[in-house]
Amino acid sequence: MDRILIEGLNIETVIGVYDWEREISQRLVLDLELAADVRPAAADDDVGQTLDYAAISQRIMDFAAETRFALVETFAERLADKLRKEFAISWLRLTVRKPGAIANAAAVGVRIERGKTQ
């Protein structure tokens, strides 16, 4: 199965388990792989026949602005669920990194896979 990619998407959201984190926005960096058969879109050169990565990126930024989760796990799970429903995505792999969380780490975070690759 082919994959549509969104890599290194920087978003701002309220995220964190500590009291001080409830008062600020922090940066998350997302990588997303989406299963798709790109042949119909490629044959007709038509974005309407594929997963539009611009529309999906905008939906992710809207979601980040609307939500206030404690855990990166919750952010990833709810986002994956929303994207799968809204864009009829059969399978995805989502990595959520929180770069500022641990001083001596480049990033911490979570990676999930949901659905089936036909």
Ligand SMILES: Nc1nc2c(c(=O)[nH]1)N=C([C@H](O)[C@@H](O)CO)CN2
């Ligand atoms: N598995 C997780 N552990 C921790 C999380 C998290 O979201 N998932 N979050 C925090 C704090 O919010 C931390 O990022 C603040 O620096 C701690 N552990």
